[in-house]
Amino acid sequence: MVLKIHGHAVAPLVRLVAEVCQEKEVPYELVNVEVYKGEQKTPAFREFQPFGQVPYIDDDGFILYESKAICRYIAKKYASQGTPGLVPHDPKAEALFEQAVSIETSNFYPFALGIATEKIIKKHRGLEPDEARVSVLLNTLNTKLDAYEVILGKQAYLAGGNITLADLFHLPYGTIVFEELAYDMLESRPNVARWWKEITSRPSWLAVKAKA
Incomplete structure (x- = not known):
């Protein structure tokens, strides 16, 4: 299953998560959320992101929100591919x-x-x-x-x-x-x-x- 980023394409922190996916050569699908229409504030969205903010990811059923946590997760899970050392181990x-x-x-x-x-x-x-x-x-x-x-x-x-x-x-x-x-x-x-x-x-x- 391709990692899914739920958010709007021009939202700054959605871009950040997408950028890290690019760095780590991780295929992803952007699931559009109409933020200027308030879609992120709906009960359906808040079920996965209780603060009503973009983005959150769905990685084969693993739900994670907060962009910096998402970036760390991607960098660590896919440490062996793409740009090395985005999160150092030493x-x-x-x-x-x-x-x-x-x-x-x-x-x-x-x-x-x-x-x-x-x-x-x-x-x-x-x-x-x-x-x-x-x-x-x-x-x-x-x-x-x-x-x-x-x-x-x-x-x-x-x-x-x-x-x-x-x-x-x-x-x-x-x-x-x-x-x-x-x-x-x-x-x-x-x-x-x-x-x-x-x-x-x-x-x-x-x-x-x-x-x-």
Whole structure:
């Protein structure tokens, strides 16, 4: 049975799960969920994802939600195929990976998500963005990226010399902030710009973007 991703093709975290499937050469089927019509809030959907959010996966009857948990599951289950080392096994490498995941979770995701919410999600809901909040979020994210510049000046990726899920976790909302909304945060940070170019030019991510 082909792994099924329940979600909308352009939903950022659906794209993330699809990207990791591409990295690990895992065939998948996207089961469309009409999120702008609220299909994810229906009882039928909440039976499998009680929070009413996309995505969740069905892997031959195994149901799993929360995108980062899904990505870890895919990377570990299919460790022997596709891109190696997305979740390292060596204790020290794994610790550095977990550190990098925490960096994304605490210092990138909430601010990039907040910007996307104000500038895109509110628009789809017919609401006006809170530009004052956007300004605060942008200023905070800029400060965080200064630390990224230091880290990436010493190593190729956030967890060391090899790409991991921690890097890939930045793709969905980073693409929105840096590319779709075109906020210029990279030009003054050559190490971040180099890293961003590398992870966004991966065939796996380009394939997922092309399907949207």
